Amino acid sequence: xxxxxxxEARERPHGIAxxxxxxxxxxxxxxxxLALVLIVLTVVAPGVWDGPWLWAAVAVVVVATGLAALGQxxxxxxxxxxxxxxxxxxxxxxxxxxxxxxxxxxxxxxxVPAFWLGFVGRRxxxxxxxxxxxxxxxxxxxxxxxxAGTTRTANAVGAVLVPLALVAAALFADSYTGRIExxxxxxxxxxxxxxxxxxxxxxxGALLDTVFETARVGLLLLDPxxxxxxxxxxxxxxxxxxxxxxxxxxxxxQFLELESRQVIPKLEGPFVRAARxxxxxxxxxxxxxxxxxxxxxxxxxxxxxxEGEFRGSIASIDDITRxxxxxxxxxxxxxxxxxxxxxxxxxxxxxxxxxxxEEVPADVRSWLExxxxxxxxxxxxxxxxxIVGEMSRGELHLHPHDVDVRQVAEQAVATLEHxxxxxxxxxxxxxxxxxxxxxxxxxxxxVLENLISNGIKYTRDDGSVDxxxxxxxxxxxxxxxxxxxxxxxxxADRVFERFYRASSARASAVPGAGLGLxxxxxxxxxxxxxxxxxxxxxxGSAATVRLPLS
Ligand code: ADP
Numbered sequence: 001x002x003x004x005x006x007x008e009a010r011e012r013p014h015g016i017a018x019x020x021x022x023x024x025x026x027x028x029x030x031x032x033x034l035a036l037v038l039i040v041l042t043v044v045a046p047g048v049w050d051g052p053w054l055w056a057a058v059a060v061v062v063v064a065t066g067l068a069a070l071g072q073x074x075x076x077x078x079x080x081x082x083x084x085x086x087x088x089x090x091x092x093x094x095x096x097x098x099x100x101x102x103x104x105x106x107x108x109x110x111x112v113p114a115f116w117l118g119f120v121g122r123r124x125x126x127x128x129x130x131x132x133x134x135x136x137x138x139x140x141x142x143x144x145x146x147x148a149g150t151t152r153t154a155n156a157v158g159a160v161l162v163p164l165a166l167v168a169a170a171l172f173a174d175s176y177t178g179r180i181e182x183x184x185x186x187x188x189x190x191x192x193x194x195x196x197x198x199x200x201x202x203x204x205g206a207l208l209d210t211v212f213e214t215a216r217v218g219l220l221l222l223d224p225x226x227x228x229x230x231x232x233x234x235x236x237x238x239x240x241x242x243x244x245x246x247x248x249x250x251x252x253x254q255f256l257e258l259e260s261r262q263v264i265p266k267l268e269g270p271f272v273r274a275a276r277x278x279x280x281x282x283x284x285x286x287x288x289x290x291x292x293x294x295x296x297x298x299x300x301x302x303x304x305x306x307e308g309e310f311r312g313s314i315a316s317i318d319d320i321t322r323x324x325x326x327x328x329x330x331x332x333x334x335x336x337x338x339x340x341x342x343x344x345x346x347x348x349x350x351x352x353x354x355x356x357x358e359e360v361p362a363d364v365r366s367w368l369e370x371x372x373x374x375x376x377x378x379x380x381x382x383x384x385x386x387i388v389g390e391m392s393r394g395e396l397h398l399h400p401h402d403v404d405v406r407q408v409a410e411q412a413v414a415t416l417e418h419x420x421x422x423x424x425x426x427x428x429x430x431x432x433x434x435x436x437x438x439x440x441x442x443x444x445x446x447v448l449e450n451l452i453s454n455g456i457k458y459t460r461d462d463g464s465v466d467x468x469x470x471x472x473x474x475x476x477x478x479x480x481x482x483x484x485x486x487x488x489x490x491x492a493d494r495v496f497e498r499f500y501r502a503s504s505a506r507a508s509a510v511p512g513a514g515l516g517l518x519x520x521x522x523x524x525x526x527x528x529x530x531x532x533x534x535x536x537x538x539x540g541s542a543a544t545v546r547l548p549l550s
Contacts, residue, residue, distance in 0.1 A: 273301070341378075425462070501513075
């Protein structure tokens, strides 16, 4: 049976008394009281049995009791029965009072059926009592003339008091029953609501359990102390986690940045952040455990807040190791191919230069120039691919020394001036202060040249590219701003991804492989700086590099 008990279940009768209907119980009580009165009357005034009144009263009470007994069986559903039985009891007392030898005080016996009628018959019962009471009052009033002394007084007072007392008793029972019924209704209503709420909660709980257990991603419930409270089947059944609790797996584990593979400081670790109640999405990292292979994982977390109180966190964890291994395979392949292309390309370039140094017919020279341009593009692409490979494997070696960013920017502008002029683009370096930083000059120049080259490549014909170098607090800032067509914000968010090119770049003939900005970001991060790219369609784009001043 469910834990939700119903009102009916609790109200089920038990025991002999409970098995009798309320009517029969009430009637047996009345019969008992009446029997006592009759015994007393028989002892004190045996002459009362000479008249017809007591016999009539006994006949009526027998009928009433018989009906009440039938109410246990065939008349169980007769809804007039509970009212008729006390009404007959009232009649019984009226008949008793018909005998002049019966004392008037017996009228007080009528209070019992009057209450009873008020309880079961409600307003109807009150009317019956009023009728009976008035009849008794009138009967007593008629006797006033024949009686004398205290009997006369008793008849006079009784004529007024009996109807009033009986009606008052019935009214009291009626209103009391009304109040009880109202309270019962309110209680039942509340119980019904609570039952419905409990059922809803049980359904919600079952739904959550099902979702928790059927989710394909691993789900983890952490308490506010960071202890694992619960994990779903996906996580528990994970090959690397099988037969071990999450605590055992996570203790001694180190978390590494996805790209640089640098160790994430303990307090910045994903599980510590989740236990702190931070919200984050798709945080990707490597999990390194002693003696085990690395696992790549993405994790999202949300705090569990119940009535304003922090109760822990729910984290979803997805294993992306296979995906990362595929990316690594791709990178290895690209690195291998670019490495193999480099030597023949160097040879082609060398022999091309030799050929161009010779006296050759003009049309052959123009063909060779085209070959040289494309060979240069191919070499630049191969160089980019090799750098990407080096960086991905963490093999980027920097040789930092004191460098003035302004001077590097001047040289980059000078190198690219020729290309800007060819496109009719105005390339300007704004005046400003020196900005000394500790940097690998060759790599920094590569970053600035890449940003300026992008400005020239992607701006409109006759557009402009402005390079600004400034000092802002502890940082040196380089900004490359163009007034080209720009790209959508959603695309601008992705320009630092490897091989990403915006739709306009893919559709145009502008050469590129989508690696330049990824390389820039890796170099800037390796210098402890940051890089941002903003763009607005129709207005232009701005790339901003921030490096700590030396
Ligand atoms: P690519 O070799 O394609 O230039 P990058 O990594 O340098 O690769 O740039 C990635 C993409 O970002 C480009 O393909 C281009 O769509 C967009 N982009 C970069 N710089 C600008 C710019 N100044 N204006 C508009 N789009 C740009």
